[in-house]
Amino acid sequence: MKILVTCKRVPNPEHKLKLAGGQIDLSTASWQLNPFDEYAVETALRLTEKGKGGERSGEVVAVAIGPKEVAQQLRGVLAMGADRAILIGGDDAALDATAVARVLAALVAREKPDLVVLGKQTVDGDSNQVGQILAGLLGWPQATFLASIHLAADGKSATVTREVDAGVEEKRVRLPAVVTVDLRIIGKKAVRNEALASAEAEWEETQRYASLKGIMAAKKKEIKDVALAELGVDATASMKVKSYEAPPVRKAGARVASVDELVAKLHDEAKVI
């Protein structure tokens, strides 16, 4: 089982955005791996783990697109346990989801993975598109917003649950396929490769942090640099951001001293009850 997992860097979502002159200033941003991509890495690793004798089987390849500094985030993913990484050089801020998906499709043609795992969205662009576009370009089945994934024992399909507006949907896809993961995927038994792990296998209910051993091992692992031009794809963005502005500021209202005052205000002033 060969799994390709996508890793995008994002500015720390807890930090205040610097907005000026219609642009976002990221020059002093503190970068980190997109949280949903961290879950995607965790998912990919679990699909190769807990063989009946405790063994690992399969390969997890992490891919990022961006400037050379992104090697830092990839090194972190290798420390979590990914086997190798590919860094496609490019200006990540200038690419839209369509361009990213075209680049990934070209890489998939080279690497020929059985499964591509992505986070359901990045927390900067918030677009939630890349996995679906990639699947469309490849003509592969897709399973988005996963709460769980079980790979069949014959390695030919995956059965997943997806959180949808109406509840939980169960879907089966033939491999190779593209999947995107949501928050529930890190549940104890949410991920399992039935060819490898027994029904009793379970993981900690969190994404893993790199151990010292993992960090040391990561130093010896490969991060292969690939030039965008080498992939021979048109990475021109179809959607361009022309300007940014701050959202309207909501003014803090009044404190009320008691529930009685709250009820009176909601009735007489706001007229919502």
Place this chain on the structure above:
Amino acid sequence: MADVVVFCESDDKGIRSASLPALTGGAALAKQLGGGVCAVVIGSGTGAAAADAARYAARVLAYDDARLAAPLAETWAPQLADAVKRAGAGALLGTATSTGKDILPRAAALLGAGMASDITAVVAANRFRRPAYAGNAIEEVEISGPVLVASVRQTAFPPATPGAAGAIEAVAVAAVDALGAELVGLHETKSTRPDLGEAKVVVSGGRGMRAGENFKILEELTDLLGGALGASRAACDAGMVPNDLQVGQTGKVVAPQLYIAVAISGAIQHLAGMKGSKVIVAINKDPEAPIFQVADYGLVDTWEKAVPALIAGIKKLKASG
């Protein structure tokens, strides 16, 4: 001059109310493009849905086929792409529901089109506004190319009003290939409450509720106000309530008349999902909680004391008429 194709989700009774804002957005974009709105319904047995859609659009394309019974991106996205080509349309729109988010980008891939997610305004024929960075920045984006795709944020456009008498065309569906994907089943969340996206009142609980059973009192308040129940990501992550109640950047976006946040601290990602509400009430025992910065009415108190008193107060108000 080009039309706008609007993907209308439907059930056996008609089109879903979640699709009505997409029809409004579609009409606004069609005006910019100098064309009209062409609604698309997909499924098996779409008669009622097509008739309903014809009340909102001049033209309706119905892809009614037993092989399209399950809402699979693999089989539905090609129908949307076909509709765009058939109508010679310049744009494809839908609502950013879980179905729209799943299918529209795949349709964009098939069309070779760029896509804007979650648009909140149509600025020009190829320009839109949309939130990014958990709603901390509003982007103005431009899409190039002969066709564009966009999903509209449900709460940002009013529902379309009926009035059209559209012509319905049944499309002969070409080969359907699910690419080895199949729908195994849907475990529906049964609720008598309105949908979070459409409710006039939303009551949400946070980590401070401490346990799932404590949400019972919030349910009582919710039902008293005829609203929908929501929760913060922290409460969902802690397993107190199902994740489909999550309000926030990675959950649902709501904009009710009244939003009551109980024991929610107000993380950025939660605020992204509710700060469009008309009136926000925050109840939290921590006077420093960030939620108070966006609340119109803030009450510093524990939920144990405040919520039962609020229920009693509202009951008294209702009794006095």
